[in-house]
Amino acid sequence: MSLPIQEDAWPDQDLEPVGRCPVCGDGRRAVWREQVTDAAFRAAPGRWTLWRCQACETAYLDPRPTAASIGRAYSRYYTHAEPAKNFLVPGDRPDLRFKRAIHLSHYRRDYGHPSDEAFPLGWLAFAWSPWRRARAGQFIRHLPAPSTRADVLLDVGCGDGGFLRVARALGYQARGIEFDPVAAATAQREGFEVFVGGVDDAPLPDAGLAQVSLSHVIEHLHDPVAALRRLHQALRPGGRIWLQTPNIDSRGAERFGVAWRGLEAPRHLVMFNAASLMTALRHAGFVDMRLMPPQLDAAFYIEQSTAMAAGLDPYQGDRGRRRAARREGKAWDRDALKHPEHAESITVVARRP
């Protein structure tokens, strides 16, 4: 399916001005990207401007769709009918038993997860490879072992429950919040408690959660700091939050400009670099912010951004483009391991004091 870029404007009455930085409130700013279109999904009309806050470096769309109208921008968004099977869930992938056994050995040694099935010296496969450690850590979102079987993990924007299945396999009571009722129903069929809606209206416990994760969610929120404050309140003291979001200081953001896949206007309303994400967390009351080893995802950003820069639909695959992106992506990922502050996406953890 190849769809034209929508040339209409987003209706005036459905736009709101922002004026000052949604993270720190400062009004000093400069235009960062102009004339950004929804070249990824071609679902939303409009040409958008992103401003960069000169105080905290956050980038934000202004004007932007109102909360009441933003749903229109998601009309062609991807959702999945089946949760992805993975090697960590017992019974999912019997063919990947060995992969599971060596990972469990690494997770036992580096993350404290107890396991009878770990291959005794499996961790050695990771000890010499920052690449493998980064991949394995990202796969479990750097989750430490739960302190009891009653520990609750909340995944905000849980989609079809792919990560809920991983968290359950690691011994957590896993719950989700998800906007898309079709994706939420898939997770619910797997036995997960999923609230259909947003962070603002989800019922949350007071100081009851052990873990919260948000993968590519924070950039979609109108008021990210308010959402982080709510999640902070819902975490128990010592509880941990994990976030991943596209990085406005990435190599791809610089190379591809308005065609960078991470921009995704007008669905991405507030965008971060490592420092500004930590500022947002600090404003919400979190402490001990840490930038984690990156998701090694440069090939995806390069492939899609290259297509978008050429005016093509990034979801129309092209073998040559994919091969070139894989090659270059590997080199970018290797650099990102040394400089995670320039990876295509940033991963940050913090905790409630």
Ligand SMILES: [Zn+2]
């Ligand atoms: Zn700011």
